[in-house]
Amino acid sequence: MQNNRAERTSTRCRAVFGKLLWLVIASLFAVNGIVAASVKGISTNAVHSSRKALVLGRGLPLKDPNGGPTHPEGAKDNFLKLMGNLKNDPRKGWTCDLSWDLMKKLGMNPETTSFEELFRYIGTHRLGYRIVMQNMAAGQSMAFWGAAVDNGMMPFAPHYNNTHVRYNDPVGLKAAVAVGGGTTVNYYSHGESLELYDALPKSFSGGQFEDAAESWANQAVAAKFARILDAHSEYNIWDAREHLRQAGSRFAQGWSEAEGFGRVNESTVVTNLFPGAPVGFWGAKSPDNRKVKFTWRNFLQSDFAATVIARKNGQIIYEARH
Structure with missing residues (x-):
């Protein structure tokens, strides 16, 4: 009789211990964001990928006045093509969304919701976005980029426009990576806030030329940034930004108003990251x-x-x- 009672007591203890163990495990998962809080439009038990990019703006069914895709839609397509994932399939790598579509998915009103509010929501709910792009003139000077980096996203945007002029921007390098346009040199705008320049590969124009328009060049840099993150799982977004700089064609000579840190060469080996200035x-x-x-x-x-x-x-x- 005593042995039976002891066995039943032992069984109850194991059951209680098992329940407590699962509670502890569940708590640890929740603390680490694996069990997400309730998010409108998104599964509450989803594990969010951290290979997501965002383009600010609206696309289909809206079209450009010439009948083609809107500028934001074009930027999204460029990024996906550069990442080899035109179908935007999360199982195949980096994905990209438009801010208008994401706001609607989250139950926000795209016409009244600020980008700062969207960025804070993304950060609070750990939705996994690490890149945000904007491809309108002088996009790098927008005031809302601070909220993007504060919530885990590195911004990429045009430095100014497709003219060879000096853009007077005395604050200098800011939260967003300001991207000019060029191949061997920077063709377009320059000034205190220029960080890098780039161009789309020839394959985008049927092998004819590298399109260096600033509206598109920032997606080329953002794609290199994404691949750097993939290759260095230990990096945060600021580490990857410093890696971009050190892989720039002008890094050895030093930054300049005319060319920034140059054009990023992905084959450059960066073994030690220098500390980035504020x-x-x-x-x-x-x-x-x-x-x-x-x-x-x-x-x-x-x-x-x-x-x-x-x-x-x-x-x-x-x-x-x-």
């Missing part, structure tokens, strides 16, 4: 001219420790993580 760096004098207020966005590589501001003599006047 972006969006800006200084303004106080009304009494006695102080200077500095603002910036930290370049948050995975080994980032702090931002340091020092005088020319090496004296540190500021050092902090935030």
Whole structure:
């Protein structure tokens, strides 16, 4: 009789322990975002891929005035073609969505929802987007890009337009990667905020030429960024951005207003990432001219420790993580 009671007690203990173990495992999954919170339009138990890109704008059934695809639709198609996934199949690699379509899928009103709100939603619910593109003139100067990087997405956009002019942008390199257009040199706009230049491969024009229009060049850089992330699972988005720079054709000579860091060569071997300087760096004098207020966005590589501001003599006047 005692043996039977002991056996029943042991069985109950194992059952209780088993339930507790599953609760602990479920809790760990939830903490790590594997069990998602309720998201409108998206399965609450889905594991979201981190190989997703987004283009800001609207596509089909809307068309360009000339009857062709809208600019955003064209950018989406370019990215998918560059990634070898024209059917946008998540089982075959990187996918790409338009912001208009994604907002509708999430139950948002695309006509009233701001991009900042969309970016925060993507970050909060860990939807897996790591690249966001915009292909309108001077797109890199938009104020909402800070919300994109804060929520895990690296932005790519035209530096200015398809004219060989200097775009006066005193803030310099900012949250978005500003992309010019060119093949061996930068053909189009240049200035303080130019980071890289590029062009679509000849295959996009039937082997005739590399299309360097700034509207399309940023997708070429974004695709290289995606492949860098694929090849370096340890990278965060800032690591991959620094890798892009160090693989640039002008990195050894140094950044310039005319060419930025150059055109990214994917065959360049990058073994050690240098620390990236803050972006969006800006200084303004106080009304009494006695102080200077500095603002910036930290370049948050995975080994980032702090931002340091020092005088020319090496004296540190500021050092902090935030």
